[in-house]
Structure formats: C-alpha cells, structure tokens
Amino acid sequence: QVTDPLAKEGPSSPSYDWFQTDALVTIVIYTKQKDINLDSVIADHRDDSFRAETVIKDYSYLIHIALSHEIQEDFSVRVVENVGKIEIVLKKKENTSWKCLGHPLENHNSLIPKKDTGTEIVKPYTPVSDSLFSEFKEPVLPNNKYIYFLIKIYPAGLFTPELDHLQIGDYVSVSNPEGNFKISQFQDLEDLFLLAAGTGFTPMVKVLSYALTNIPSLRKVKLMFFNKTEDDIIWRSQLEKLAFKDKRFDVEFVLSVPTSEWNSKRGYISPALLSEFLKRSLDTSKVLICICGPMPFTEQGMKLLHDLNFSKDEIHSFTA
Ligand code: FAD
C-alpha cells in the first residue's frame, strides 16, 4: 500500500525508476523537491536487501527491496540538487542482465512519517573527523565511507555499554542527521570562542576545523575545555599541537576534580573564567560563541553569557 500524506498538502509524492548496463544497476529517485542534498539520503545494503531512505520534510520516502541478484559491497549515491533527483549506482556481482530489480519489502515506494521509520533505543551522537588535522570535507559518497564518533562509555548507562559490547559484524541503525547549526553563522566571523565540557567537545571538532580552513576573516579561535580530571581530556595532545601549529588557535583546560599537581585553571564554569576568556580581538569584532556539555553546564554558561551582554546571534548552544 502506498501512503502519500504529502499529496494532500501539495507536493507530489516521489517516484523511482531503474536501469542497467552490463556492470551497473542505477536506481533513480525523483523526489520532486529542490532542497534535497546528500544528507537527506541514507542508503544501506544488507545481505540481499537494499534500503534507501530519503528525508523530505517530516516524511521519509523509502526504497526497500530484496534485490533479484547479488551486488558488490560498495555503491555510490549522487544527488542532482536543482532537479531533486537521486541516483544510486549499484555494482553487479555478475555481469548478467536483470529482469527485475527485485521484490518489494516493508514500506517500499512509500512516503511515511519520520517517526514511524522505527528504532528501539535512540541516543544522539555527533560525527567528528578522524583527527583535528584532517581537512574538513563535505560528506561525499562514495569516497567518504566512514563516519567517526567519539563516544564515552558509561558503565551504568543504558546504551553505551551495549555499544561497547558490539562485535564486528553486528549492526546499529543510524538515523538521519539532525541539527540546527548553520554554516552562515560563520560569515565574516573574526573571533570564535568554544566552551566545551566533557563529550560536549564533539560538536566543536568540525566547527574548529571548518572555521580554521574556510573562514578568511577569522582572527582568533579559543577553546575553553572543562573536564573532571586530566585523563578525561579528549584529544589533549592534538589540541596542544594545533595551538602550536596555528597561531590563531588557543586552548585552555579547566578541571573540576584536579589532582594537587594540577597548576592550571580549576572549577566549574564561572563569571570570572568567562570574562577573562571572552576578550574580543578588536572592540568591533564579529564574535560567535559555541557551547556544549552537560545540561547544567550549558544552562549556567548561557546565563553567564547573557549577563556578559552577548546577544542571541552571538551564541550557539548545542542541545538535544
Ligand atoms: P544513560 O543511561 O543516559 O546514563 C548516563 C550516565 O548517567 C550514567 O553514568 C548513568 O549511571 C547516569 N544516570 C542515568 N540516569 C540517572 C539518574 N536518573 N540519576 C543520576 N544518574 C543517572 N555522547 C558522546 O559520548 N559523544 C557524542 O558525540 C555525543 N553527542 C551528543 C549529541 C547530542 C545532541 C546529545 C543530546 C547528546 C550527545 N551525547 C554524546 C550523549 C549521548 O547521547 C548519551 O546521552 C550518552 O552516550 C549516555 O548514554 P547511555 O544510555 O549510555 O547512558
């Protein structure tokens, strides 16, 4: 059954077609939407089934088929943005002619509300780069096949111990990317301040590398990184190396549970720490402050930034 909730609201339902050459099978999805990009497409090949989910507003259009023949592991996805066309190119295992693409599986060729696409435990994680020194890349398939995460395991947590016990070959479903950070927030930026606590560092990874490589107006980037102990500091040596290599970048570590040998900053986020840290390079500098960490940290930080007269446009908080 084809459900088409968007039809009632105006935009027409997507459709698909396929064609083949000796070596390739191409599935073409006509989304009939103009704002489709690669982030809107999640394609997954498992055993003989192939699933491609295209996110269109609050709906997902699904291609979900048991393929009639075997395909190779790697495939590619291309998006022709101005016409909203998606091309998925599969490589045949054997160069035989396919009579049909396969048979439909659950929700194939239908548009369903995003919340009904189904998941058991859902926790958000932030993709990072493999290091602070890898160049910022737009997600381009098929060259960029890997997604990197930095995930802290909480022994008493609900989800992370499960993740920790996964074996090679096990599966985890990954949802569509979500978020509201816009690259336009970087436009003409001169000073970038990052306030991160614990794994709240993860959204800063790409922000940092994007800003340092793509924003010509940028004069200064400063990270204040709050952790409990020295051992908790994620990528400390990379951060120190980056500060050494790029004179625009500085990092300061603040520990809330330091040992007696720690002779740098200590405590929780506070007016004293922030007012000293958030100095503009020029009185008129265009500033952006990004903040992320445990909720009480972010809430407290937002309040302090407000007290220091930074405007809403100058602050981006990463929250759920
Ligand atoms: P949970 O079951 O949530 O427990 C976490 C800890 O809290 C455990 O120590 C547990 O014992 C304790 N706890 C649980 N309930 C209570 C309670 N009622 N009272 C007191 N203590 C309690 N994490 C990352 O590591 N990397 C990321 O890149 C990342 N990105 C994120 C992005 C977003 C937008 C958000 C909102 C969160 C992100 N997180 C990230 C956090 C992540 O989503 C999970 O919250 C985290 O992995 C914990 O999950 P869990 O199920 O293992 O632990």
Ligand code: NAD
């Ligand atoms: P943690 O418990 O190790 O704490 C790190 C630091 O946060 C502490 O050293 C302290 O400086 C500060 N902090 C903790 N509690 C505080 C409080 N009550 N008031 C003020 N400051 C406080 O942190 P963790 O276990 O790494 O947790 C990181 C948090 O970041 C998680 O809650 C996670 O959900 C969140 N996170 C959010 C995103 C996002 O995009 N929204 C991304 C990654 C992580």
